Amino acid sequence: MINTEVKNYIIDSSQSTKNAILVIGGAEDKVHGKQILQTFFNRSGGTDAIIGVVPCASREPNLIGERYHRLFGEMGAKEIKVLDVRDRDGADDLVYLNFVENCTGIFLTGGDQLRLCSLLAGTSLMNQIIAKAQQRKISLAGTSAGAAVMGHHMISGGSSAESPNRALVDMSTGLSIIPEVLVDQHFYNRNRLARLLSAIALHPSLLGIGIDEDTCAMFENDDTMQVIGKGTVTIVDAREMTHTNLEKVQGNEPLSLHNLRLHILEHGDRYDLYQHTPLTR
Template sequence: MPQSTKTAIMIIGGAEDKVHGREILTNFFNRSGATDARIAIIPSASREPAVIGERYREIFNEMGAKGIEILDIRDREHCENPILQNYAENCTGVFMTGGDQLRLCGLLADTLLMNTIRQRAQRGEITLAGTSAGAAVMGHYMIAGGGSGESPNRSLVDITTGLGIIPELLVDQHFHNRNRMARLMSAIAGHADRLGIGIDEDTCAVFEGDGLMQVLGKGTVTVIDPQDMTHTNQHHVGATDPLSICNLKVHILVYGDRYDLRKRMPVHSRSGSF
């Protein structure tokens, strides 16, 4: 995939390469304006926001960003700060780090600052990226936690409200690395009006605003589409009982593959490949 300069919403599965090729971070940097980029780093999900914020600052500084600000929000009142608000209104890229997605939502949801960032991202005015916890918050519904290594069941996943950047998605991250297929299937069984997106580490689902998702990075993006689901016992069994889920559609996408969110199908090129 060529390095695009078009703005996008970038959902990263976590543990993106920060040392060697830095492909995903470089893609974010270029989409944010390259050497004209004014980047806002939001490390609020982290327990060590100053440390993680500085790490990303060094990376984007090495790349040559024009301006970098760490929005070290540790209280909801910080989101009303006119200096931070002004930066959110004028930056070209926003990067949300990993950590705890519940902490991130607790600090940012329904604030003036987050509303500005969400609206600018949805209008294509900025590039917005989130990794790990920063990825989990992208949908209207959010996977707040859960388990792995079991059959799908309702107790395997905790659902709460996310930041609604791309509302129709239900995102899970560190996906195959932490064996989370059953967790995402459990989530989708109870929210069949959403589209499940499971993103591996050092992998990114890129949404350019044209209804297409493109895959970047070393792993896979798993799409779980329940629109043709014919049956689930989700509403009739106990929380720890196994789920039956019939006629789920599952796609495994790799680097360069594309998926049409509106048509709910992978996009093939004329050569027969994606």
């Protein structure tokens, strides 16, 4: 829980070395300002950063692992290792486990969130990463599929451009890095609001978070979330929902959801995860 006294929520550069969990909507800028990647690099220690890249979600782990290795190397990281786990036994590799014990940042790449979970969920490597991230001993970032796995419940697939309905979303179990949230990514770019609403109808106690491309929801250790990047983060809060027809409908029949709270946050905006309120600058 956080102290509820009034705080200054203007972005503060003095926070740049503090560990955080960065949930990225995908397609983050890798060419120009690299704002989100640079923030992760800074939060991981800057030129003292020891970064592990986990490309397991991708079907081309060599290619994507090398891409992020090069990007963080160009930024000046002290040490970078690609943790290229190809099967669950590989997650017990002592070289990887010892590296994570001493690293300052872990980056989960995009790809297929089901593939990532099937390879790493419940393994020694992922348990170690999650524990260190939750204790804020490292900074952890996940983009696209790496963002989708953050909650205990995970959107694993589905459709878009329809009214909210049961058949619109496929659910699975994520990695429980931030168990209280339900994340969707590439959000407005792929018209996924109805998909997130359909998922939240199934799990109304969770906080729905839809993240646009080249946009990041950064979770701080004071129970606030900060938005970084060129798009928006959509918050769906169903804690005070007064009615749903979820139990009466089937398949693609439309869902009815009353009294939802919706917030749209842009770069620099913060959200108080304890008070469930946006914080203006």
